[in-house]
Amino acid sequence: xxxxxxxxxxxxxxxxxxxxxxxxxxxxxxxxxxxxxxxxxxxxxxxxxxxxxxxxxxxxxxxxxxxxxxxxxxxxxxxxxxxxxxxxxxxxxxxxxxxxxxxxxxxxxxxxxxxxxxxxxxxxxxxxxxxxxxxxxxxxxxxxxxxxxxxxxxxxxxxx
Amino acid sequence: xxxxxxxxxxxxxxxxxxxxxxxxxxxxxxxxxxxxxxxxxxxxxxxxxxxxxxxxxxxxxxxxxxxxxxxxxxxxxxxxxxxxxxxxxxxxxxxxxxxxxxxxxxxxxxxxxxxxxxxxxxxxxxxxxxxxxxxxxxxxxxxxxxxxxxxxxxxxxxxx
Amino acid sequence: xxxxxxxxxxxxxxxxxxxxxxxxxxxxxxxxxxxxxxxxxxxxxxxxxxxxxxxxxxxxxxxxxxxxxxxxxxxxxxxxxxxxxxxxxxxxxxxxxxxxxxxxxxxxxxxxxxxxxxxxxxxxxxxxxxxxxxxxxxxxxxxxxxxxxxxxxxxxxxxx
Numbered sequence: 001x002x003x004x005x006x007x008x009x010x011x012x013x014x015x016x017x018x019x020x021x022x023x024x025x026x027x028x029x030x031x032x033x034x035x036x037x038x039x040x041x042x043x044x045x046x047x048x049x050x051x052x053x054x055x056x057x058x059x060x061x062x063x064x065x066x067x068x069x070x071x072x073x074x075x076x077x078x079x080x081x082x083x084x085x086x087x088x089x090x091x092x093x094x095x096x097x098x099x100x101x102x103x104x105x106x107x108x109x110x111x112x113x114x115x116x117x118x119x120x121x122x123x124x125x126x127x128x129x130x131x132x133x134x135x136x137x138x139x140x141x142x143x144x145x146x147x148x149x150x151x152x153x154x155x156x157x158x159x160x
Numbered sequence: 161x162x163x164x165x166x167x168x169x170x171x172x173x174x175x176x177x178x179x180x181x182x183x184x185x186x187x188x189x190x191x192x193x194x195x196x197x198x199x200x201x202x203x204x205x206x207x208x209x210x211x212x213x214x215x216x217x218x219x220x221x222x223x224x225x226x227x228x229x230x231x232x233x234x235x236x237x238x239x240x241x242x243x244x245x246x247x248x249x250x251x252x253x254x255x256x257x258x259x260x261x262x263x264x265x266x267x268x269x270x271x272x273x274x275x276x277x278x279x280x281x282x283x284x285x286x287x288x289x290x291x292x293x294x295x296x297x298x299x300x301x302x303x304x305x306x307x308x309x310x311x312x313x314x315x316x317x318x319x320x
Numbered sequence: 321x322x323x324x325x326x327x328x329x330x331x332x333x334x335x336x337x338x339x340x341x342x343x344x345x346x347x348x349x350x351x352x353x354x355x356x357x358x359x360x361x362x363x364x365x366x367x368x369x370x371x372x373x374x375x376x377x378x379x380x381x382x383x384x385x386x387x388x389x390x391x392x393x394x395x396x397x398x399x400x401x402x403x404x405x406x407x408x409x410x411x412x413x414x415x416x417x418x419x420x421x422x423x424x425x426x427x428x429x430x431x432x433x434x435x436x437x438x439x440x441x442x443x444x445x446x447x448x449x450x451x452x453x454x455x456x457x458x459x460x461x462x463x464x465x466x467x468x469x470x471x472x473x474x475x476x477x478x479x480x
Contacts, residue, residue, distance in 0.1 A: 027296075028274040029274040029275070029277060029278040029281055029296070030278050030281035030282045030285050030293060031260065031281050031293050031294055031295060031296035032293050032294070032295060033295065034295060035256065035258050035259075035294060035295045037199065037200065037256070037258050037317045038198070038199065038358070039357065039358065040357065042258055042259055042295045043295060044295040044296045044297065045296065045297040045298060096355065096357070098355050098357050098362055099355075099362050100351065101297070103299050105300075105462075106462060106463045107463075108462065108463060109463075109467070110463050111463070111465065111466050111467040113463070113464070113465040113466075114348040114349040114465055115349070117349060117351075118349040118350050121349055121350035121351050122350045125350050133350060133351050133352050134351055134352070134355060135351060135352060135353065135354060135355045135362045135363060135364040136347075136349070136351035136364050136365065137364065137365040137421070137471070137473050138365060138464075138465055138471075139299075139423050139459075139461050139464065139471065140425075140461055140462045140463030140464060141299050141300055141301055141302075141461055141462055142265075142266060142268065142300045142301055142302045142461075142462045143266045143267075143268060143269075143270050143271070143273070143300030144273070144298075144299065144300055145271065145273040145274055145298055146271050146273075147269070147271040151297070151298075151299065153297050155362075157357045187456075188434040189434040189435070189437060189438040189441055189456070190438050190441035190442045190445050190453060191420065191437075191441050191453050191454055191455060191456035192453050192454070192455060193455065194455060195416065195418050195419075195454060195455045197359065197360065197416070197418050197477045198358070198359065202418055202419055202455045203455060204455040204456045204457065205456065205457040205458060261457075263459050265460075299459075301459050301460055301461055301462075302425075302426060302428065302460045302461055302462045303426045303427075303428060303429075303430050303431070303433070303460030304433070304458075304459065304460060305431065305433040305434055305458055306431050306433075307429070307431040311457070311458075311459065313457050
């Protein structure tokens with residue numbers, strides 16, 4: 001294995017971070033959690049759910065702090081990684097994270113969306129390496145499924 | 161025609177469902193309703209408009225019920241199908257629905273987004289078959305064009 | 321150069337419009353501003369920021385007018401063009417704008433989203449030509465990063 005191959009070994013990084021991925025989330029309706037088209041892998045929106053239990057209900061900047069939001073975003077990333085691994089068998093097949101969409105339920109006057117979204121981006125960078133970070137689109141929304149405070153959209157480029 | 165070809169004959173399914181597609185919606189501004197790139201067909205956001213008349217104004221969980229929202233989502237799917245058919249000539253060229261985005265205008269405390277979004281997902285599954293269902297991203301937004309309660313984003317994979 | 325090549329010369333159009341692109345925006349967190357996958361170029365969300373200074377805070381239909389929103393959308397397009405040029409070196413490598421997503425912070429009863437979004441679409445059409453206009457998805461959101469009123473998502477198809 002040469003250096004550049006080592007640099008993208010996401011499975012090793014995950015072990016180094018002592019992260020055990022959760023069971024992949026199950027659909028909440030008539031859809032599937034992942035679809036591949038060519039080299040793109042699309043995931044359904046992922047939420048802050050841990051072992052089947054939803055966490056972090058409410059609004060960031062109101063009943064939830066920035067740190068709550070960051071932890072919720074990190075938890076939603078773990079579910080996205082679990083979905084990707086279930087689809088790909090190995091996260092080493094990820095060439096790049098193309099897009100991270102972060103939808104946050106916020107107080108009306110909230111402005112610190114980037115700090116919260118970094119809870120997701122920093123974990124993705126730690127797993128896939130700083131040269132594989134994504135573009136990002138961050139929105140403050142009005143409500144999310146189940147009353148949760150964050151939902152992620154992830155698109156990966158993968159080896160076909 | 162072998163069995164697997166029959167299984168993806170969306171045009172036959174549409175007839176079986178006794179669905180007559182509406183005229184495809186016209187742009188509300190300086191954009192187009194569909195763009196193809198390689199095997200991906202992107203549609204503009206579709207709304208619950210029937211024969212040129214907007215329906216289902218307001219907020220789900222407030223003046224609109226879950227069933228209203230489901231019917232609005234179903235109507236927006238018909239417009240997406242009409243756009244896809246206008247672009248492709250035949251829906252049988254759809255290999256897969258890749259992404260369904262569902263934006264709902266909701267009451268602040270609304271949590272039943274998946275039930276409403278299933279109004280769209282179930283119709284897509286009925287037309288394209290249960291093995292062709294999409295990933296899904298569901299958001300509760302603050303407002304939508306024209307004051308309507310649902311907007312869909314659909315990306316298809318098609319035969320080029 | 322034949323006529324069809326001239327028709328897509330975005331750099332010439334930009335000069336004709338007397339537009340000097342701003343410096344490309346810098347990430348607000350742990351992400352990058354552009355990622356290419358095959359013929360698709362994804363950009364991070366762009367905001368109405370001019371020479372490093374944010375402009376157009378608040379809600380369209382409340383403290384901001386439709387014209388404010390159009391100017392904000394136009395400014396966010398300039399930042400998207402600056403990012404695309406930084407990535408591609410020349411905007412003539414753009415084959416098509418595939419997707420324009422427009423997220424607007426609006427008053428609750430606001431319905432004129434298409435007029436505001438046209439501030440972005442019309443500038444893109446002026447730069448890339450009327451035959452290169454995108455699909456569009458327009459949402460009214462609750463809040464956006466930094467308290468700004470518009471965020472754009474742009475996906476281009478490019479020559480690889």
